Amino acid sequence: MTPPVVRPAAGSLAATFLDLPARSPGGSVELFLDLYTGHRPLIPARAFMLAPTGPRPTLPPGLDLLAVSGKCLGGVGFSRYVGALRRALVTAISPGQIGVLHLQHLTFGATPALLRALPAHPRIALVHGTDLIFAEAHREQLQVLRETARAADAIVVPTSAMADHLLKLAPRVDRRKLVRIPWGIPDRLLTGPPTRPARTSTSQLRVLYAGRLTAEKGVERLVASLAHIPGVELSIAAPRAQFHALAPLLQRTGLRAQYLGWLRRPQLWKAFAEHDVLAIPSTTLEAMGLVALEAQACGLPVMYQPVPGLSEVLATSGVSTDFTHPATLGRDLDRLRTAAGLLPALRQAGYANAACYPLSATAQALVDLGRQFT
Incomplete structure (x- = not known):
């Protein structure tokens, strides 16, 4: 059974950016690609990752790469890195195409860069485990996490445990922003x-x-x-x-x-x-x-x-x-x-x-959430 495809209207694409080189390992990468890329993406989007060093990899349809170097976690270098990402995004994205921002992670450089590149759009932040791990270990990333939580219109957590941990790191977060949407696995694997x-x-x-x-x-x-x-x-x-x-x-x-x-x-x-x-x-x-x-x-x-x-x-x-x-x-x-x-x-x-966690349900829940703000 083919999962339902969400058809975009004009100006209803999501803008999303995962601050990792293409072909990086990890569940967050697979989820990102599952949701936003392919010939018939579950969530129509302008989706970005970083260009890796070396030969350009084979990319899934719908994924664009930004050739920005200098990735780091703090100090003057982090500010420069975010600025370079913002400039690359401003060049790549037409704001009129975008209906909502999907902020992958509350931390790292892509999230503040996307917020600064498209400051007038609704913001949905998606929390991943590495957000919380790095925010605990790096003071500047904790600051980014708290700033993103304040700026977001909604904060999506896949489990109650993630919500609890986030609130320990950012106790002033408005709890009404928290929305539990479990991540999912490809429907074709279940069928x-x-x-x-x-x-x-x-x-x-x-x-x-x-x-x-x-x-x-x-x-x-x-x-x-x-x-x-x-x-x-x-x-x-x-x-x-x-x-x-x-x-x-x-x-x-x-x-x-x-x-x-x-x-x-x-x-x-x-x-x-x-x-x-x-x-x-x-x-x-x-x-x-x-x-x-x-x-x-x-x-x-x-x-x-x-x-x-x-x-x-x-x-x-x-x-x-x-x-x-x-x-x-x-x-x-x-x-x-x-x-x-x-x-x-x-x-x-x-x-x-x-079978309780089809990816199509994750995608539809995220799209429905975005429609509340657009």
Whole structure:
């Protein structure tokens, strides 16, 4: 079933800008591309990312690149960077085309640049997990977050946990601005998930980690714990440079991990269907955990650290565990391997949970919200 397409009227495009180079890894990037790009975008928009260094990548239809350098997080350099982004946006965008701003992140340079380039348009801010992480770690980004929250007409949070965390960082935010709209996964994945091949052996539990290998994702403690647990095969789908940085830890612990590469979406969905459980050992809040929902849509049970966001989205449709405690993790993995009917039951519960989050519903909710201000 093809998701509904929102048809734009004159002057009703969204203007949106993700302050990352094209082809960057991460769930926020995938969500951005899913919503705003393609031959039939769910949200018609002028959508921008940064031009990466090196050869120009193949772009999805509807994505424009801005060749602006100097990205940073604070000081005089940050002000110069925002100014350069603003000038690039003013050149690229005709204000009469735009009905509303979709501010990706409350922090980073693209958001203040878009606000300054189009100061008269309604503003909807979308909160992602990295906003809050960087605002906690960088004083100037905390200031940007608070200024964006004040300037926005509405602030979209995907989970209640994200709203709670935002209010801790910006307690003066008008709570009436907060709107909960869950992120979603592609409708085509829900209607046509990959086929799961039949297992010929169940002696080893095939565990998959998929995502970036940054500190807050908790992969180091996953590796340290799995090194003490027999009967487990670990596969990792991650950016190549980040996997290479993990290699010394793998060598020290003696844990062998199969590296799958940084997989494109259809390849990742196929990998989901070829494993027994997805491990999500995140150490801090997750905005939504889209990779978990995509795994569930593919029939892959999810084992997760019960951090804010994940606990809300997954609840009992996944298995919460403690990745910092090898005995606890080993017990829970062994239960998956040996308890009759548990994996099939988790596959069924996971798919039912993922089906609650179609991307078309996310897009329609954002469009409906924008119409309140235009």
